[in-house]
Amino acid sequence: GALILKSDILATTQDPGLGDVVQRIKEAAPDNAEGYFRAGRLLRAKGDINGALKEYETAYSLSKNDAGKGALLTEIVNTQLSAGQTDAALARIEGILRDDPQHKSANDLLGLIQMTRQDYPAAEAAFTKQLEINPNSLPVYAQLASAREQQGNVVGAVAILEQALSVDKDDIKLQMSLAGVYERQGNIDGAVELYEKVLAKQPNNAVSTNNLAALLVDNRSDEKSLARAEELAVKLAPVQNPPIQDTVGWVYYRTGDYAKAVEVLEGVVNAAPKAAIFQYHLGMAYAKAGDKAKAKATLTKALELGDFPGADEARKVLNSL
Secondary structure, rough: OOHHHHHHHHHOOOOOOOOHHOOOOOOOOHOHHHHHHHHHHHHHHOOOHHHHHHHHHHHHHHHHHHHHHHHHHHHHHHHHHHHHOOOHHHHHHHHHHHHHOOOHHHHHHHEEEHHHHOOOHHHHHHHHHHHHHHHOOOHHHHHHHHHHHHHHHHHHHHHHHHHHHOOOOHHHHHHHHHHHHHHHHOOOHHHHHHHHHHHHHHHOOOOHHHHHHHHHHHHHHHHHHHHHHHHHHHHHHHOOHHHHHHHHHHHHOOOHHHHHHHHHHHHHHHHHOOOHHHHHHHHHEEEEEEEEHHHHHHHHHHHOOOOOOOOHHHHHHHHHH
16 A cells, blocks of 8 residues: 555656556565556556556456456557557457457447547447447547547537436536537537536636637627626636637737737747637737738738638738738
């Protein structure tokens, strides 16, 4: 127990002594999966994928319960996928399912592998089977929705997420997943309502704060919506992340503070110059601030970088300058 606690502490500090402690855990309990699992995790962090997999496999063979074996199997598959060993991961899981078609977690892993292979119909079938085995496995609903959406079945993605929320109406991750699908579907009111529900429970959820602010300024122009977007932007202002700062700058633009929009968006473009949408936002802010030369250059750059929401508006403004 003390050695395991020490390894947890050293892992959080990336202490070079971690390897010695992990070795001592293995020596103290050679028939216990714990030391081998921790050794695998350490080797994976160092980039030794094959060494990590060897340790994980030993831990898997020593694990005494279904929950432990399931967690280790997930670790093995995720490690293989991160290393591009997709075929090996697929063969492993298909073998397990041949022996035990009702395995508690293997169909979920099969679905994740098929998503990596971009075989979305096969992924959908695997996730559907997993939910037949365990209808309360909430993360699988979101994975199934993603498989459906990748096939263009947005209505089906919405349906499965709404079904999931009937299992647990307060699940934050499901609410955010459904809000994202609503957004892509064009159901702005539905997305806004869900993001507000998330923020009612998690006021500091940066992703929901960002997405809600962006939705409001991109789709509404009434005073109440813009005031709400400004309130959200104030919370986002300290977060030094280009997409989030882009939202902050765009809120300033949409609420008429063009000087502040330029100031923020220049920082965004400096941090991520190859993002067309960021160049577009800055170009629009330059135009409104009266700097025609910079507006022309920046909007031209945006259009050269590729397509983006607002490209038609960028061309229109560029032609008017």
